[in-house]
Amino acid sequence: MTMTHGESRPPRVRRRLSDEVRRAQIIEATVAVIAELGYENTSLARIAERAEVSKGLVSHHFTDKDRLMEAVxxxxxxxxxxxxxxxxxxxxxxxxxxxxxxxxxxxxxxxxxxxxxxxxxxxxxxxxxxxxxxxxxxxxxxxxxxxxxxxxxxxxxxxxxxxxxxxxxxxxxxxxxxxxxxxxxxxxxxxxxxxxxxxxxxxxxxxxxxxxxx
Known part of the structure; x- marks a missing residue:
C-alpha cells in the first residue's frame, strides 16, 4: 500500500534479544576485534562498536575486560x-x-x-x-x-x-x-x-x- 502525504510511518518494533544471544553477540565481536587488532588494542568501546551495541551493555553482561576475555x-x-x-x-x-x-x-x-x-x-x-x-x-x-x-x-x-x-x-x-x-x-x-x-x-x-x- 502506498502512503499518502501527511501519513506517518508506524513505529518500528525492535525485538529485544535474550541475554544469552546478547552475550554470544558480544563474544563473537570480541573474537573478531582481537583477531584484527590484537589483544592490547582491544577495548570495550571497540567491541561494542563491532557488536553494534552500547559500551554500557557490554559492561552489563561482563563487568570488566578480564571477565569478558575469560568468557571469550x-x-x-x-x-x-x-x-x-x-x-x-x-x-x-x-x-x-x-x-x-x-x-x-x-x-x-x-x-x-x-x-x-x-x-x-x-x-x-x-x-x-x-x-x-x-x-x-x-x-x-x-x-x-x-x-x-x-x-x-x-x-x-x-x-x-x-x-x-x-x-x-x-x-x-x-x-x-x-x-x-x-x-x-x-x-x-x-x-x-x-x-x-x-x-x-x-x-x-x-x-x-x-x-x-x-
Missing part, C-alpha cells in the same frame, strides 16, 4: 572443540578417529583462524594480579580431556588400543596437538598434512594394540 576463551574453546568433533565420524575405529582429529586440528589455522588467534592471544595476555596466567590448563581442557578419555576407553574396549592410563594419554595427546598448532603458527611454510600424518603415526603406533597381543 572458554566459549571459543568450546567452538573449536565442537567444530572438530562435528567433522569426525565417531563410530569409526578409534585409530581412524584419532588420525582424522589430528588432521582437523592441523587445519584450524585456516578453518577457524579468528578463533584460534583470539584464544592464543588471550592465553598469552590474560593475567592475574600476581602476573600468573588467569586461566590454567584445567580451565581450558577438562571437558576436552574427558572426551578424549572416553574415546581411548572405547578403543581399549573394541580392541584397537592397548591397555594404558587414558587420563595420562589424553593430557599427552592434547599437549602434542597444542605443540603442533604452535609450530604451524610459527612456521607457516610447513606442510600441515605432512605434520599431521607424522604426529598421528607416532601417537597411534605408541598406543595401538599389537596384532600378536592376546
Amino acid at each position: 576463551a572458554r566459549a571459543t574453546l568450546v567452538t573449536l572443540r565442537q567444530g572438530l568433533v562435528d567433522a569426525l565420524v565417531l563410530t569409526d575405529p578409534v585409530p581412524e578417529v584419532m588420525r582424522a582429529a589430528i588432521h582437523r586440528a592441523a587445519d584450524l589455522g585456516v578453518t577457524h583462524h579468528p578463533e584460534l588467534t583470539a584464544l592464543r592471544q588471550i592465553s598469552t595476555n590474560l593475567r592475574a594480579a600476581d602476573g600468573t596466567p588467569r586461566l590454567g590448563l584445567s580451565d581450558y581442557y577438562e571437558e576436552t580431556y574427558q572426551g578424549q578419555q572416553a574415546l581411548f576407553h572405547r578403543g581399549q574396549e573394541e580392541g584397537s588400543l592397548r591397555d594404558f592410563d587414558a587420563r595420562v594419554m589424553a593430557i599427552t595427546y592434547q599437549g602434542a596437538i597444542d605443540t603442533m598448532l604452535t609450530y604451524l603458527h610459527e612456521h607457516p611454510e610447513t606442510d600441515v598434512h605432512q605434520y599431521a600424518d607424522a604426529l598421528a603415526d607416532l601417537l597411534i603406533t605408541a598406543i595401538r594394540r599389537s596384532p600378536t597381543a592376546a
Whole structure:
C-alpha cells in the first residue's frame, strides 16, 4: 500500500534479544576485534562498536575486560572443540578417529583462524594480579580431556588400543596437538598434512594394540 502525504510511518518494533544471544553477540565481536587488532588494542568501546551495541551493555553482561576475555576463551574453546568433533565420524575405529582429529586440528589455522588467534592471544595476555596466567590448563581442557578419555576407553574396549592410563594419554595427546598448532603458527611454510600424518603415526603406533597381543 502506498502512503499518502501527511501519513506517518508506524513505529518500528525492535525485538529485544535474550541475554544469552546478547552475550554470544558480544563474544563473537570480541573474537573478531582481537583477531584484527590484537589483544592490547582491544577495548570495550571497540567491541561494542563491532557488536553494534552500547559500551554500557557490554559492561552489563561482563563487568570488566578480564571477565569478558575469560568468557571469550572458554566459549571459543568450546567452538573449536565442537567444530572438530562435528567433522569426525565417531563410530569409526578409534585409530581412524584419532588420525582424522589430528588432521582437523592441523587445519584450524585456516578453518577457524579468528578463533584460534583470539584464544592464543588471550592465553598469552590474560593475567592475574600476581602476573600468573588467569586461566590454567584445567580451565581450558577438562571437558576436552574427558572426551578424549572416553574415546581411548572405547578403543581399549573394541580392541584397537592397548591397555594404558587414558587420563595420562589424553593430557599427552592434547599437549602434542597444542605443540603442533604452535609450530604451524610459527612456521607457516610447513606442510600441515605432512605434520599431521607424522604426529598421528607416532601417537597411534605408541598406543595401538599389537596384532600378536592376546
